[in-house]
Amino acid sequence: MDLNNIKQVHFIAVGGSVMHNLALALHKRKITVTGSDDEIYEPAAGKLKAAGLNASIGWNPDQLHNKLDAVILGMHAKADNPELKKAQELGLPIFSFPEFIREVSTNKQRIVVGGSHGKSSITAMIMHALKSAGKTFDYLVGAEIDGFELTVQLSDAAIIVIEGDEYLASKLDPQPKFLKYDHHVGVISGIKWDHKNVFPTFEDYTKQFDLFADKTPKAGSLIYCEEDNLANIVGAKEREDVRKIPYSAHEAEIKEGITYLKTKDHGKVKINVFGKHNLQNIKAAQEVCDLLGVPADKFYQAISSFKGAKNRLELLAENNGVRVYKDYAHAPSKLKATVNALHHQFSKGKICIAYELHTFSSLDKEFLKEYKDTLKHADEAFVYINPDNLKIAGENKIKEDDIKNAFNNPELQFFNDENELKKAMEIQKGKTSTFAFLSSGHFRNLDLKETAQILVK
Template identity: 45%
Template sequence: MNVHFIAIGGAAMHNLAIALHNKGYQVTGSDDTIFEPSKSRLQAKGLLPEAFGWFPEKITSQLDAIVLGMHAKEDNPELLKAQELGLKIYSYPEFLYEQSKDKTRVVIGGSHGKTTITSMILHVMHYHDMEVDYMVGAQLEGFDVMVKLTDDNDFIVLEGDEYLSSPIDRRPKFHLYQPNIALLSGIAWDHINVFPTYENYVEQFQIFVDSIVKGGSITYNAEDPEVVRVVEASENTIRKLPYQTPEYTVEDGETLLETSEGELPIEVFGAHNLNNLAGAKWICQHMGIDEDDFYEAISTFKGASKRLEKIAVGKSSVAYKDFAHSPSKVEATTKAVKDQYPDRKLVACLELHTYSSLNAEFLKQYEGALDAADVAVVFYSPHAVEIKKLDEVTHEQIKQAFNREDLTIFTNPEDFKTDLFSRNLENSALLLMSSGNYGGLDFDEVKGLIE
């Protein structure tokens, strides 16, 4: 099968391209720019385009399928040529469904926790040598790729993102997978550039629950009132299976999970991650892993990349980085680190980097999000606000939004770095939350701060 990727360099797109190449497909692609690590990974497989740009001459009737990435525009020259030739054009999720329509599809949805839950499930499967196909949004320890597709495996585990499918398909990705087994971890308004109202955002999850195959199941977080409302209101003929945070204790910086066999030390921590673990356990049981085998495997799970990832540890201090950017994630992550290290000073740094977080109206959602921190720092780039064509955000607006008088705010990367590197982090926990890098911060240098 000959498949061409328009915008092959995206995080999801290049992983799918590699998965198809590994499956034996003929894969080509184009993009106007490709960053690391996509560039090196495509190059290693011989899939890196010879030149950056869009080349309509690459689009011929010999192609069996086009996969269109979100980075492309509706007037993309290659897309227009493909439409002119009447070629089959798939969005990323449509193509994944096409590859998995004869498998049992397990889809993990939710505003937060979906990458971690998907990663936990895959870790447990890998630990017990159970081969499954998958798509996950983070690089996992022990896994070479973020997408795996075969003809043989019975299950495919998919991280169900609510963001849009492609420039010409405005449906959220997770509406297209038609799960047999689904999970819903939480609903907290996000992506306001696409879902301008809370009601509009929640509606996408209602559609997701209704898209589950009849006779299938939804495992859902019973501690999230909106999730409960959405699931219980659905008239879809599916099994509805609630889960909640298990009992656990924290002793000397170690989290102990209560099980029927006694206390089990685990590597991940925080109430939100224990809640994620409970959801992952039920999904693994649906897939044939019994409870004891799940606990044995999950005790060795260290977390998904950039999700409460420990980057340095010293005698009296520790540093974590986390992808958290939406208000609910920031609040849960900050609280998790404080609960894990109650006797240490928590220095929490947040970069406002996404469209939603830099929107003056949406900022109000962050009230109280950093309250668990002893020292709270916010960094944002006025240039990023400009690029996203948003109204200017002032220091005063940010301070009011977080409702924290002692909040320190930086807009210059060098000033932020100078402040961070001048801090005494003895007997401290440092938490760096961002989907960016604070204007060029080298995380390896940060490790030198930890004693």
């Protein structure tokens, strides 16, 4: 499908993070875009409205007609969705968003960044470096990034950089998204069991990354973190005519809470991000940029100004030696990496961590065991669960003792009231130099920026 020949597209479940950005990206190309969802939350609702895309709330089959060039189906839409049924009756081309991205990037070099953690950061680093080097490219990334208006761009560029999620593409196409892009260059940042609702066993989950690596074509490249046991096993497997590129954390040193990359030919390079996981992310991005023709000096110049993707170890407030961060810690491996990074970066002073158990997997008693020792380096460890999620769980809901046992931390404090959590954080004022709110949720809409200002005041 030639992007230049597309005139009209309809989105079913347009409110998703990537879905609404893709809708806006197509709208920028003067393509007529319609869409609907059962609910559309901010910031998607405001962005769509500002662009003049008045998506309908509720499903309206009358929006489907024979002049549509494509219908893009979000994961949120169920198989019996009335708009989907109408599209099927009309015989319209129906795509999940990864299928659509693949369809319109047939003639592009496709770089897909996969892994249980670090995907957004690596993709953002590559984008930042390519832009700094003056390269033209398209992209799809799961986080907002400074200097980029949307999280999706589609043009006539010869390259597209894609954050490849292992979650399922749609109800009609229950395969991991990253298997749909047919990458030329694949990245695996690390593999740790997640998404228990669709991959009920560890083996089910890890198999998807093996399939991803196996899709690397002849003359293609597979870049993988050799410091991650599973990524190394998957990546090191022999595949015919595939270039294997293992990487490890970039050499660095920390001085007075600032990280410097150590390089052979470019001296010490001061960077804004920190932690071993980010040093691994930088090296992965560098390997990709090297394949894409970005010289080392240009890469280091770019990475020194990279401030991170939104919600990824983002500094909310800092004053008089006290700092407050937030991070998208959606899984045990990410939580552990972030806590360890804060512990090593700010070795002087206490660290207070507030972690929200938010995802389906994290609220499963069996999967909860994966959190063992993830908060080991937190001086004060607080775990929060939204009370609405506890109600949904009913008799199977997680209790405080379950959490303490799973985390292997008897001193851990449990909260199901965000205001009580906030009070507990405020009690730590004067005793703690580093605070962090870690979650893929929102602590039930607790105003984190306002709370951060209180903590550093």
